[in-house]
Amino acid sequence: MRTGAEPAGSKTYSITQLSEEFSVTPRAIRFYEDRGLLHPRREGQTRIYSQRDWVRLLLILRGKRVGFSLAELREILDLYDLGDQQTEQIRLTLVLARNKMVALERQRQDIDQTMAELGTACTYFEKLLAERGLDPEAAIAAPRQRRARTA
Amino acid sequence: MRTGAEPAGSKTYSITQLSEEFSVTPRAIRFYEDRGLLHPRREGQTRIYSQRDWVRLLLILRGKRVGFSLAELREILDLYDLGDQQTEQIRLTLVLARNKMVALERQRQDIDQTMAELGTACTYFEKLLAERGLDPEAAIAAPRQRRARTA
DNA sequence: GGTGACGTTGACGTTAACGTCAACTGGTCA
């Protein structure tokens, strides 16, 4: 009962609960805290994560997939944290957010181009296979497992 | 005059030409070669890059922005290299390409979501500023320079 | 009172993608 800022009955998570739900290791979660991306409550030694932390972790992982570094993600998450900030601070934050959006927009263009190229490559391969009288659909995609927990 | 496979008059590039055109260091370009992403001709010691190498470098850099690792990019670039491959090889390649596309599709969804969130955040900030009677457009975005050569 | 399960803090190891530096080669221009 330190701050009592939480709605008292709000759901909380242990570190392993979070780690299993999001398929990341506890080590990673602690690391994010070390880098200032998460600030869980403490009960004695052990960390206790709130709903807010849950959302933050979601945003972190999505951000990583999008290509943000942890440092950048910290900046972004801080955007959501401004309470009664100074005007100048808000203005800077706004600039930051807009910059991020510009970068993302460009990245999406890159993705579109790459997908287009891969697409034409695919149809080319399919044509090749068809010429040899083979069914392109026979090529079954193996589910690329990548750092899944063995659990 | 090793293979003579090039159209003889086709344009070529030195390593610094390429590095300046794409704003990467020569070191990086050599590194990509070391990892099997580029295979420039040699004239004695020095590397000579063809149009094909130019395109490859373009694809490499775009791929990196999209989040591919160099190892993955090597796989992708090899897609463009199959000459008279075996059928099974083509089939595998097709699978690979399709997998890449699935991954990219998901990534684009991530980007869209992130942009949406940043967008609402922006409008919120703008509202905040407006409430204080300030012009949100006064927030001028500084051009985020990131690893630009100092030249 | 021992033995797991779950948690903690260091400290060190690892991989990717280069940067940095040193030492060398080969042309070219004054």
Place this chain on the structure above:
DNA sequence: TGACCAGTTGACGTTAACGTCAACGTCACC
């Protein structure tokens, strides 16, 4: 001849994002 490029090959350094391992605490349970 000597200085100055542009290029080369090692070899080592660096940063990010964790993994791995050791040593410890603590609670419930049998």
